Amino acid sequence: MKTTINTLPETGFMRLTQIIGNSKTNTPAIIPVCKSTWWAGVKSGRYPKPVKLGERCTAWRVEDIRNLIAGA
Numbered sequence: 001m002k003t004t005i006n007t008l009p010e011t012g013f014m015r016l017t018q019i020i021g022n023s024k025t026n027t028p029a030i031i032p033v034c035k036s037t038w039w040a041g042v043k044s045g046r047y048p049k050p051v052k053l054g055e056r057c058t059a060w061r062v063e064d065i066r067n068l069i070a071g072a
Contacts, residue, residue, distance in 0.1 A: 006064060013051065013059035030065065 008014075008030075019040050021029030035043070043046035048064035 009062055012062045013053065014028055014065055015059050019060060019065060030069070 017027055019030050021027050050058045050060050053059050
């Protein structure tokens, strides 16, 4: 199943592998970039800033990912 903006939940959080995909688990990419490109984009402001859910748990708001896809 291909993930699109219409299949994303309205609210919640997404982990990095849910956004950029993971070939080991066959998770499709919503935004097809590599991990280093994603983090460089976060640093430059091109991609949204993450939210720390715990000491070792980083996620992004679904609303921010929806806005990124929509080009807002």
